[in-house]
Amino acid sequence: MDEEADMMRGIAQVLYNFGPGNVFDYGEYDVAMRVKDKGVKVRQFNDLPVARVTGEMRSQADRFRNADESPWNELSPADLDAYRPRKVEGRLFPLTMVCDQPECRRVDIRQNPTDYYATDSEDKNPGDCPRDGCQGRLQQVPFVVTHECGNALPPGPTDECETHDYVAPYLHKPTRDPATWRFRCDYCGDDMGPLGAFCEDCNEYVGGPTPPGGGGIYYPATLLQVAIPPVGMDRDDLEREESWARVLMAAFTDDDVPLTEDNTIEDMVTRAGEQEQIENLREEGYTEDEIERYLQMQADAGRAVDHLTSEYVTEKTRGEIDPPGTEGDDETREQRAYSLIADQLFTFIRSTEGYEGDPEHDDYDPSTYPEPRKLSDVLTPEFKERYPRARKYQDKLDRINVNEVWVVDNFPLLSVLYGYYRELPDPSQVDLNAFDHPYGDEGTIPVFADRSPSEALILEVDRKALVEWLVDANVVDESVTPDADASDETYQKWLLNNVDPVAVDNPFSDVDHEPTESAYRLLHSMSHALVSTASDQCGLATDSISELILPNVPAIILYAKSTEHFALGGMSTLFETRIHPWVDHTIDFAEQCLLDPACSQDDDGAACHACLHLTTVTCEAFNEHLDRRALVGGPATPAFWNV
Numbered sequence: 001m002d003e004e005a006d007m008m009r010g011i012a013q014v015l016y017n018f019g020p021g022n023v024f025d026y027g028e029y030d031v032a033m034r035v036k037d038k039g040v041k042v043r044q045f046n047d048l049p050v051a052r053v054t055g056e057m058r059s060q061a062d063r064f065r066n067a068d069e070s071p072w073n074e075l076s077p078a079d080l081d082a083y084r085p086r087k088v089e090g091r092l093f094p095l096t097m098v099c100d101q102p103e104c105r106r107v108d109i110r111q112n113p114t115d116y117y118a119t120d121s122e123d124k125n126p127g128d129c130p131r132d133g134c135q136g137r138l139q140q141v142p143f144v145v146t147h148e149c150g151n152a153l154p155p156g157p158t159d160e161c162e163t164h165d166y167v168a169p170y171l172h173k174p175t176r177d178p179a180t181w182r183f184r185c186d187y188c189g190d191d192m193g194p195l196g197a198f199c200e201d202c203n204e205y206v207g208g209p210t211p212p213g214g215g216g217i218y219y220p221a222t223l224l225q226v227a228i229p230p231v232g233m234d235r236d237d238l239e240r241e242e243s244w245a246r247v248l249m250a251a252f253t254d255d256d257v258p259l260t261e262d263n264t265i266e267d268m269v270t271r272a273g274e275q276e277q278i279e280n281l282r283e284e285g286y287t288e289d290e291i292e293r294y295l296q297m298q299a300d301a302g303r304a305v306d307h308l309t310s311e312y313v314t315e316k317t318r319g320e321i322d323p324p325g326t327e328g329d330d331e332t333r334e335q336r337a338y339s340l341i342a343d344q345l346f347t348f349i350r351s352t353e354g355y356e357g358d359p360e361h362d363d364y365d366p367s368t369y370p371e372p373r374k375l376s377d378v379l380t381p382e383f384k385e386r387y388p389r390a391r392k393y394q395d396k397l398d399r400i401n402v403n404e405v406w407v408v409d410n411f412p413l414l415s416v417l418y419g420y421y422r423e424l425p426d427p428s429q430v431d432l433n434a435f436d437h438p439y440g441d442e443g444t445i446p447v448f449a450d451r452s453p454s455e456a457l458i459l460e461v462d463r464k465a466l467v468e469w470l471v472d473a474n475v476v477d478e479s480v481t482p483d484a485d486a487s488d489e490t491y492q493k494w495l496l497n498n499v500d501p502v503a504v505d506n507p508f509s510d511v512d513h514e515p516t517e518s519a520y521r522l523l524h525s526m527s528h529a530l531v532s533t534a535s536d537q538c539g540l541a542t543d544s545i546s547e548l549i550l551p552n553v554p555a556i557i558l559y560a561k562s563t564e565h566f567a568l569g570g571m572s573t574l575f576e577t578r579i580h581p582w583v584d585h586t587i588d589f590a591e592q593c594l595l596d597p598a599c600s601q602d603d604d605g606a607a608c609h610a611c612l613h614l615t616t617v618t619c620e621a622f623n624e625h626l627d628r629r630a631l632v633g634g635p636a637t638p639a640f641w642n643v
Contacts, residue, residue: 011084011085011450011452012415012450012452012561014040014085014088014417014448015085015220015222015415015416015417015448015450016220016222016417016617017220018035018040018088019035019040019218019220019417019420019435019448020035020036020037020038020039020040020420020435020436021034021035021037021150021152021218021420021433021435022034022035022217022218022220022420023093023144023152023212023213023217023218024090024212024213025212025213026090031092031140032092032093032094032140032142032144032212033090033091033092033093034090034091034092034093034152035088035089035090035091036089036090036091037435037436038436038437038438039088039089039090039091040083040085040087040088040089040438040448041085041086041087041088041089041438042083042084042085042086042438042446042448043083043084043086044082044083044084045082045083045084045448045449045450046082047451048080048082048414048416048447048449049225049227049229049234049414050077050080050082051077052225052339053080053223053225053416053418053447054075054076054077054079054080055336055339056223056225057072057075057223057418058072058075059336059505059506060221060223060427060506061075061432062506063427063428063506063509064421064427064428064430064431064432065427065428065429065430065431066431066432067432071434071445072432075445079443079444079445080444080445080446080447081437081441081444081445081446081447082446082447082448082449083438083446083447083448083449084448084449084450085448085450091113092113092140093144093152093154094140094141094143094144094153094154094155095109095110095111095112095113095115095116095154096109096140096141096143096154096155096156097109097110097116097138097139097140097141098138098139098141098170098171099129099131099134099136099137099138099139099170100129100136100137100138100139101129101134101135101136104129104131104134104136104170105170105171105172105173106129106130106131106134106136106168106169106170106186107141107156107157107169107170107171107183108129108130108138109154109156116138131168131186141155141171141195142211142212143155143178143195143209143210143211144209144210144211144212144217145195145196145197145206145207145208145209145210146206146208146210146216146217146422146423147199147202147206147422147423148421148422148423148424148429148430148431149199149201149202149430149431150420150421150422150430150431150432150433151199151201151202151422152217152218152422153197153198153199153206154197155195155196155197155209156169156183156195156196156197157169157183157192157193157196158183158192158193158194158196158197158198158205158207159183159191159192159193160192161185161187161188161190161192162190163185163187163188163190164185164187164188164190166192167187168185168186168187169183169184169185169186169192170183170184170185170186171183172184178195178209179194181194181195182194183195194207195207195209196208196209215425216422216423216424216425217422218420218422219420219421219422219425219616220417220419220420221417221418221419221420221421221432222415222416222417222418223414223415223416223418224413224414224415224416224546224548225343225413225414225416226343226347226351226411226412226413226414226548226557227368227412227413227414227451228346228347228350228351228368228369228370228412229365229368230265230266230346231264231266231355231357231361231363231364232266232270232361232362232363233266233269233270241335241338241339241342242314242326242334242335242338243269243310243311243314244269244338244342245338245339245341245342245345246313246314246317246318246321246338247265247268247269247310247313247314248265248341248342248345248346248349249317249321249341249345249496250268250313250314250316250317251265251268251313251345251349252345252348252349252492253317253321253489253492253493253496254316254317254489255489256292256296256316257308257313257316259349259353259356260356261356261357261358263308264355264356264357265346265349265356266357267308267357268308268309268310268313269310270310271308271309271310278291278295278309278311278312281294288315288316292316320493321493321496321497322497323337323338323341323496323497323499323500323501323552324337324497324498324499324500324502324503324513324516325337325500325502325503326338333502336502336505337500337501337502340501340502340505341496341501341552344501344550344551344552344553345552345553347548347550347557348458348550348553348555350369350370351370351372351406351408351411351456351458351557352372352374352406352408352458352460353372354369354370354371354372355369367410367453368410368412368451369410369412370408370409370410370411370412370456371408371409371410372406372407372408372458373406373407373408373409373575374404374405374406375393375404375405375406375407375575375579376394376404378575378576379393379394387576387577389577389580390577390579390580392580393579393580396579396580396583396584397579397583398642399583399587399641399642399643400526400583400586400587400631400640400641400642401461401462401465401466401640401641401642402459402460402461402462403460403461403462404459404460405457405458405459405460405575405579406457406458407455407456407457407571407572407574407575407576408455408456408457408458408571409453409455409572410453411453411454411455411456411559412451412452412453412454413451413452413453413454413559414449414450414451415449415450415451415452416447416448416449417447417448417449418434418435418445418447418448419432419433419434419435420432420433420435421433425616425622434446435448454559454560454561455559455560455569455570455571455572456557456558456559456560456571457557457558457559457571457574457575458555458556458557459530459555459556459557459558460553460554460555461523461526461553461554461555461556463488463491463492463494463495463554464482464486464488464491465640466495466519466522466554466640467481467482467491467494467495468481469522469638469640470515470518470519472638473518473630473637473638475514475515475518476498476514476515481494482494495519495551495552495553495554496552498515498516499515499516499519499520499551499552499554500513500516501516501551501552503516503517504516504517504520504551504621504625507620507621507622507624507625511625516551517625518630519551519554520549520551520625521605521625521626521627521630522630522631522640523549523551523554523556524547524549524621524625524626525590525607525612525625525626525627525628525630525631526556526630526631526640527547527549527556527558528547528607528612528613528614528619528626529586529589529590529612529628529631530556530558530582530586531545531547531558531614531618532586532589532611532612532614533582533585533586533589534558534574534582536585537573537574537578537581537582537585538570538571538573538574538578539570539573540560540570540571542614542615542618543561543614543615543617543618544560544561545558545559545560545561545618546558546559546561546617546618546620547559547618547619547620548620549620549621558571559571561617561618587632587641587643589611590611590612590628590631590632590641591628591632591643593606593608593610593611593628594610594611595608595610595611599611599628600628600629600634605625605626605627605629606627606628606629606634607623607626607627607628611628612626612628613626631643
């Protein structure tokens, strides 16, 4: 084969499976290869929300053991260069070869692939076993040694022969288990150690070889954001996350803050309108309620609603909604809390309602905006006549406490690959590594990004049922929850005040806020159960469906994770014709596991690889915070679902 091989792959595949430094099987030649450190050929990507991405990168980098080291400890938007992949180049790796003759097994280790194109002996051809008299051919040792620092190393002897150094090792394979394989000197038989490598960066020997594609060789550090752009403004230009979040809180919870063509979210966050008049009324001693009534009278009289300014709307929620983590002295945590809540609410509002403003607005691009359809609007008499099962859809959804479902076409996703780690999935035990810059600029960090439309289902979870479940589970006292006949708006505000999005932002950190941990565990378990059974109903593989949990809404988003920039309508099929069997199957699925009773009695949660666990590229929390008992009940856990 050639010294280097060009591999054409879909952009989504590159971002997840073919980032620089990853080792993979190249089936055409039956060898393992490694993406060269500068092997991703790129073009500039100019559509990155740099401040938002930088903030999320900082948050994720804090999970790693080298979080206090450069470049992660002082990351700023100016440090990023964004590129869109267009081609990948791979190179043969590892370069540890062994003779294919069982009686020989001589090992030959080179530094470059081209070294195998030549031979020092007239009796040998390139690729022949170097041992005199052997007619065998060299084949690759299909293992890689990884270290938590981020290095991937070729396997070789860890000890030298006292007489012959490293000159002529052979591979002794007493069993099929690579853990039992040893290198020995071909001349004297001395033991030269197991398959391992020496990490020069860390000055230590490393063992535990892994086959290409096996766990530990490469974990991509990625971000996936719902990329709905604000209209007429740049999200990165907002001076304070709090004002953006509070305008969204008001729009989400308050009927007196209408979203109309003349009063969009973007209008409210930027409008100065009648602020001077409001300030004058305050100076004259009017209360906020009196001011609101006065301005409402003006609106009822046909005057514009310009009173809904950023400051006024912000003040409407202050005191009524103060999310956990926003009341202390930690400004970084406060801004992170507001940012996460804003992302949840903006995603939910725009994905379920679309853009409420003027469709002729110069900055409105319908190709970048979700196109939602609500189930309750679809279930017309004509539809139920055509699909008789649809008559039972809402009854089925009531069993799992889902109030409403939307199917969303053109669900816009932004995928970002910004680094990698190896050896262990727990970031706290490994180093996060940035990529080499494709053009050699050592002053900036390259990130690889792409936008792609998808198809999604959004399931709004019954807020009252969730809060009542928290009471039944003895997580919160009934005295601090809304009255039984309270409005949905009251429950919306309660969840914003009592669920801390920062606490579950890092799946590997302990959550020390019990209402948040319990609510997230419930929603996350529900999401995994629905994903696990959706493939039978919509035709998409389980690994092709990903999740996004909005704990403060609360809602679950399931979206098609296409690798080639298109979805086949599977979510629409599920939405229109398969909800009935999907819900039934999901309840049955959650009630049992092949590994019960061990799984159902696990103190850490009834969830394992035989039931709720999904692949790490599908799950947003690395299979943490899962428990089937939250859904179907257990000895000390009430059932959220009506089973």
